[in-house]
Amino acid sequence: MEPTVFIQWKPSYSVGHSLIDRQHRIVIEVINELYLARRRGHQPGRLDALLKRLDQYTKAHLSFEERLLLENGYPDLPAHLELHRVMKARMAGLARLGEAMGEEIAEELFDFLKAWWLHHILEEDMKYSEYLMKE
Template identity: 30%
Template sequence: MALITWSSALSTGISEQDTQHKKLIDLINQLNDAMQAGKGTDVMGKVLAELVNYTVYHFSYEEKLMAQHKYEETPAHKAEHAKFVQTAGDFKKKFDAGSAVVSVEIMNFLRDWLTSHIMKTDKKLGQALGKLGVK
């Protein structure tokens, strides 16, 4: 069962950003499915690595978009990204070292962080860019 389900409520109105958010949701759901099915650390490790790498790619996309359009709240938005990358990267290192496991707590953190970030920070960005004609 999906941990996060995409709905129009999560749409920012920016097509590429929404597509990337759907990919992040899919990766989180894949990781959750692997955890619930008791898949080995090799399977979860691959999905976790893809999630971390895609998140960095996605944040880079958003940050270029903000710079391109001189978005006034770029510093705060980038700070949220940096904090998440640090947290996710630290967890990945612990997971790779065998000192952390993918748990319900981790999955809830990923779900809550992503949905909150989309609903608040990214929607605000989408509204600002929408006023500039970005779709």
């Protein structure tokens, strides 16, 4: 049977900050929508629109998180900023490909999105979670 959701949010993904958690859940929702839209096909403009939304939301979330970490004096901010910078650039490039992306690139895109976000939330964002809780 086909999975109904591509990435399933779990309580263990919580970084202990309600706004950040909500944003992470929205990112995952948009990726899931994009995944479903891709599978269904035949919806001109829909993939483009979702890719742009994911690109914009990714930038908005990462920038919000950066400001929060800066305001809280997070010591490992430079390394975290670099991870975000690379992701923003990569996501912008994927969004530019738009509808025209072939099957192979679409598969890579979904593998990449799942791997990046799960790793980033569970490993990288979790590092500041402990720090923010101590404050």
